[in-house]
Amino acid sequence: MTDTRTRILDAAERLLAERGFASCSLRAVTAAAGVNLGAVNYHFHSKEALIQAVFRRRLEPLNRERLARLNVLEAEARGKALPLTVLLHILLDPLFDRGRDGIGFVRLLGRMYSEPSIDIYRIFHAELRETIDRFLPAFRRTLPQLQPEDLYWRVFFTIGAMAQTLAAGPLLRLISSGACNPDELEGALARLVYFTGAGLKAPPWPPAKAGRAKGAVHEIRR
Numbered sequence: 001m002t003d004t005r006t007r008i009l010d011a012a013e014r015l016l017a018e019r020g021f022a023s024c025s026l027r028a029v030t031a032a033a034g035v036n037l038g039a040v041n042y043h044f045h046s047k048e049a050l051i052q053a054v055f056r057r058r059l060e061p062l063n064r065e066r067l068a069r070l071n072v073l074e075a076e077a078r079g080k081a082l083p084l085t086v087l088l089h090i091l092l093d094p095l096f097d098r099g100r101d102g103i104g105f106v107r108l109l110g111r112m113y114s115e116p117s118i119d120i121y122r123i124f125h126a127e128l129r130e131t132i133d134r135f136l137p138a139f140r141r142t143l144p145q146l147q148p149e150d151l152y153w154r155v156f157f158t159i160g161a162m163a164q165t166l167a168a169g170p171l172l173r174l175i176s177s178g179a180c181n182p183d184e185l186e187g188a189l190a191r192l193v194y195f196t197g198a199g200l201k202a203p204p205w206p207p208a209k210a211g212r213a214k215g216a217v218h219e220i221r222r
Helices: 004-019 026-033 037-044 047-077 084-100 105-114 118-142 148-167 169-175 185-200 207-221
Strands: none
Touching (some): 004 105, 026 047, 037 047, 047 105, 047 118, 084 118, 084 148, 105 118, 118 148, 148 169
8 A cells, every 4th residue: 555655746847847837735635645744744844845756756766877877887998988878878867767657747747847836946956966966067067178068058958958858748739730649759869968968069159150150140140
């Protein structure tokens, strides 16, 4: 029999993914979990703490796997930079594996990106802090030609592409008129690694050329 805390977490994860963070009330969670409000307050104390627990339950094992694989491969590399595709697979594979298992957290992740909230981002960032701190230096070693700001942008784009790929399958079906199957995760992962890898290792951002391109756009509009 599922314990009370787990029932609350399961219900909260499902309702947060379906309704969003603002529209999902504690009373709705208690009704779905078959518990009273006192049980939620006892185990989590607040809605914010409950949301953090939902993220932590899914992200902790995910990030343990990522960090364990990164530690092993970096030890084997003996100080040398890891290939970019290896880093991307370490980062992306564990989440895609959970997508294959049908875990609803993938939908919740998509909701986080489609319904932005600085409070939710703070919770999400807190749970990812250790992983970010480990992966950024690894990317810097692999991509030493990039300035830190440029690298942050590219990692940001990579995370966005990952979330979009896993959470917005119906959009892909729509724009491809059914030609692309977002549920075929092996192919999706391979394409995502190929695409984001190309973006990450592209030549450094050239501000001067970007400025000239912007001026050209103004000329066209006139």
